[in-house]
Amino acid sequence: MDTLKDVFDFRDFSKAERIGLLLFSIFLFVFPWLGTGSFVKAVMIQFLLFSLFGMGWNTIGGYGGQVELGKAQYVGIGAYTVALMMVWWKIPFWVSMPIGVLIALGYSFIIGYPLFRLKGHYFAIATICTSLVLQDIFINWKLVGAAKGIELPIHEHPDFLYMQFKSDNYYFYFIMVLFFAGLFYMNWFRKSKLGYQLRMIKDDEEAAESLGIDARWCKIKAYSIASAFVAVGGGFLAVYNLYIDPYSVMDLDLSIKIALMSMLGGAASMWGPIIGAAFLVPLDRFLGSWLGGQRGLIGVDFMIYSALIMIVSAYQPRGIWGIVEQLRRRGK
C-alpha cells in the first residue's frame, strides 16, 4: 500500500511544479483535438518517446551518475523482437513487446555484470563498444534482414492486437500512456531504496560500500531498469515506423541523443529528461525540415545543434533544470 502511495504522491514537489505537471497532462490529453498538422503530431510522438527513453536513462545515468552511452542497443532489441516475431510467427504486439523487454533485461544483466567492473571513461567507452558490436552483428546477420532492415507487414484494417492504426492519434495516446506509466514509475523510483542507494553511490562510492551497499549490484539493477524502459520504447518504434534497420534503431547517435537530452534538461531530476526532450526534439526536427531541405545547407542544422551542445556543456552542465533551481534559490 505504501508503494502505491509513493507512486502517486507528488506532494514533495513545489506547488508550481505540481500545477505545471497538471497543465501539461491536460495539454497532452487534449492535444490530438487541437487540429495540428501531422508533422507537429509526429514531433509530439517523438517527444514523448524520447522522454520515455530519457527517464530510463536517468535511472542509471542521472541518479546513478554513470555515463552510459549504449542505450541504443536496447532500443534495437525491443524493436527487433517485436518486428521479427510479427514477421515470422505473426505474434501480436502485446505478446512480443513484453518478451522484448524480458530479452533486454536478460541481456542487460549479462552485459552489465562485466560492464560494472569498470568506472569513469572506461565504462563510458565500453558501453559504446557493446552497442557497436551488437549493431555490427545486426548489420551483417542475413536472417534478421542485415543492413536492409525489416519491414513489418501492413494490415489493411486497423488492428489493435498488432498496433496498426490509420491515424496517428492512437499512437499518440498509446505512447502517452507509456509516458505516464514511466513518469509514475520514476516518481516511485526516486523515493525507493534503490534510488537513495544510487544517489549515495554517485556522491561517494567508497562511503556507500562501507555502509554495506553493494554498489555494483545496485548499478546493474538500475542499468536493467533503464534497459527495460528503452526496450518498451523500441517496441513502440517498430510498430510506429513499420520499418526498422540497424542504422535507425541501434545507431550511436541515438544513444548519444538519449543521454544528451536527459543531461540538457538536467540529470538526476524528475523533470530533466522531459524538459530536455521538449527542447531538443522539436529543435532537431524543425531545424532539420527548415534548413535540411534547402540546397547547399546540408548539415547546418546539425552544426547549430552541436554548437548548442557545446555551449550547454561548457556553461551549465547541470542543464536547464539546474538553471531553474539556481534562480529559485536566488529568489528565496
Next chain:
Amino acid sequence: MIILDGLLQGILMGLLFALVALGLTIIFGVMDIVNFAHGEFLMIGMYTAYWTSLLLHIDPLITLPACVIVGMLLGLASYYWLVKYLIRGPMIAQLFGTFGLMLFLRYLAQFLFGTDYRIIQKGLLVGKSLSVGPFIIDWTKLSTAILSLLAFILVYYLLHRTKLGKALRATALNKEAAAYMGIRTERMNALAWAIGGGTVGIAGGLLVNFWYVYPTIGLVFVMIAFASVAMGGFGSIKGAFFAGVLIGMIEMLFPVFGHLIGWDFLGPHFKFTVVYFAYFIIVVLRPQGLFGWTR
C-alpha cells in the same frame, strides 16, 4: 604464408592506429579528458592533405607540415575555446562537450566539402608497391609506418628527455603540485592539445594516401583509438604504441583466421567488431590496461 602477410599488413596498419591513439593518450594523460573529436581531427588532417595537394599541385608528402600545423591549430582552438571551460564541469559534461565538437566538425566538413568519397590519386608513392620476396607492400603504407614510428620516437624524446616534457609529465601526475613548482599548467594543457592535434594531423595526411576521406570517417578511427588507448592504459604512450600495433594485427588477422577455419561469415566486415570486443574483454579483465599506471 597468408598469416605472415596478414601479420605484416597488420603491423603497418597498426602503426597508423598507434599514431592516431598517441594524441588521444597524451591529452588524456595530461588532462584526464576523453576527446571524442579526435577522429574528426584526423578527418580534417586528411582533407588538408587532399586539398593542398590538389589545389597547389604538390606531392601529398610535402603537404605533411601543413597537416601538422592545421592539426595543432585545431587542438589549440579546441582547448582555448571549449575544453578550458569544460574541465570545470563534471565528467559527463566533458564527454558531451567534446562530442558536440565532434558533431560540429563533422557537419562543418559535410557542409564545406559534401559527402563525396575522396582519395589522393597521384603522388610520388601512390599506387606503387614494393615486393620483398613473396610479400607485396604498398609504398604509401610503408612510408606511413616509418613516419609514424619517427613521430613516436620524437614525442617520446620530447616527453622523457626535455625539460618541457618533464613539466608536461609533472602536470599529468599532479596538477596542483606542478603549479606550486612554478609550472604553468594551463600552458601545459594547451601544449598537450597542440601535440595531440599535430600528431593526428600528420596521421590524417598520411592516411589519405590510401584511404578514402569523407565527413563521417572519424568514428571508425576514434573507436579504434579509444580501444588502443584503453588497451594500453589511459595516458601511457608506450601502451598506445603496442596496443595500436596489436589492434592492427587483430584487425588484419581476424578475417584470415575466419577463412582458415572455414567460418567465412566472420569476414572482413567484422574486423572492427572484433576490435571493440577485444577492448571490452581487455578492460574487464585488466581495467588498468596492459601498460597502465595506477593512480
